[in-house]
Every structure is written in C-alpha cells, then in structure tokens.
Amino acid sequence: MVPAIAVTTFVVILFFATYILNKRTPEPLEAAEIVDRETCTACKNYNCRYKIEETRGD
C-alpha cells in the first residue's frame, strides 16, 4: 500500500510541476501573424480572414 501511495504522489507532483512550468512559459503573442500583409492586396481570396479584416477596415 505504501509504495502505491508513494508512486501515485510522485507522479501527481511531477504532473503539477510540469503544468506550472508550462503555464509560466509565455505564449507566443504574434503567433497568428504568419501572413505577409504587404502581399495581401494582390490576393482575391475574399474568404481569407485577413481579407475580411481589410474589407472591414480593421
């Protein structure tokens, strides 16, 4: 019974440690900016969300 509790406690602590480390790692802010907007003017794909934003004037 004791080894089972010890192993379970260890893996739970391991999980929380990695979880906290992951949460502390900042998310990439400009992750969405993968399109070169300068070339967007030549594109005629009006379903593209960049085009929709451009049409709206965002």
Add this chain to the structure above:
Amino acid sequence: MSPTVFFVAIISAMLINNVVLLRFLGVCPFLGVSKRSETALGMGGAVTFVMVVGSVLTYLIYYYVLEPFDITYISTIAFILVIASLVQLVEMFIKKVSKKLYKALGIYLPLIVTNCAILGVAETNVREGYAEEFGIMSGLGVAAASAFGAALGFTLVIFAFSSIRERLDAAEVPNAWKGIPISLIVAGIMALAFLGLEGIV
C-alpha cells in the same frame, strides 16, 4: 536479437494493427486536426514524440517500479500522469520553438493527454509480454519500435485523411453529406483498405 523483430514490430503496428483505423483509438484528433495537411503533420509529429517517449517511460516504470512492488494495479493512473507531464513538456517546447505550429495545433495540443491512442499503445506494450519473451531491456527496444510504428501509422493515416479532406473541400458533395458525414465515409473506406493489409507479416 534479430533486427527483423524490430522491423516486424514497426510494420505490424503501423499497417496491420493501425491504432486509428483498426483499433479505433485516437479518433478525436484524427477527425479534429485533419482539415489541413500541414496541421495534420504537426499533430503527427507531436503524437510520435509523445507516444515513443511515453511508451519507453511507462515500460520502464512498469517493470522497474510497479512490478517489483506488486502495484501494477495503479499502472493506468501512473501512465496517464506520466504522459500528461510529457505533454506539458512538449507544449513548452513547441511554444518556444514553433509559433506557427503552436497556433495551428491550438486546443489539440493539450488534448494529446486525452488521446487514448497514446495510453492504449503504452498499455499494449506492457500487456503484450515483450519483457517475458525477449528480456526486459530487449523488450524495451521492441516496445519502442512498436510505439514508433503505431505513431507512424497514426501520422500516415491522419496525413492521408487530411489530403483527401482538402480535395473534398473543392469537390461537389451533396449538401447532406458535406463536412463530417463524407469524412466518416472516407475514414470507413480507408479502414477497409487497411484491412486488406492483414496477413502481410
């Protein structure tokens, strides 16, 4: 041990006992992340890493910790938590290395934790009795090869499925079949095709 054993383990896990199409494990990411080939490949890469490393770790934990103390009954909870910790590490790594992939994988990256294919492969590796057949350390090699094959099978299937779905977007499909219905029909036909590979090893 003959290298043929590893080759057979990889081919068997990849094609004959494909985790998605023949065992029906990992169907959630299979349907959820297969709209674009690029995203599907990213998911396949992440799953491959987690599946192989997770299988090796869980195998070692099973034979060096759980079995000696006769506590194999907690294997499922221990495996889940080890895999979950590994996914946190992978997420941290992708955040730092590939912003594009992080954005593309979105919610599906944390969902690798609940990808039952990974837990299923880890459990299968200890239940198959590789350690009894080849010894613990040689069995580890076979288990890793099997996990790698299963991950390759997952990646192959999700990439092929995403390529078909991309073409389906441009195809004329009856309204009632658009989206998920036609995708499920395609998945069923793919499963039938994989069934034809049974018996090659």
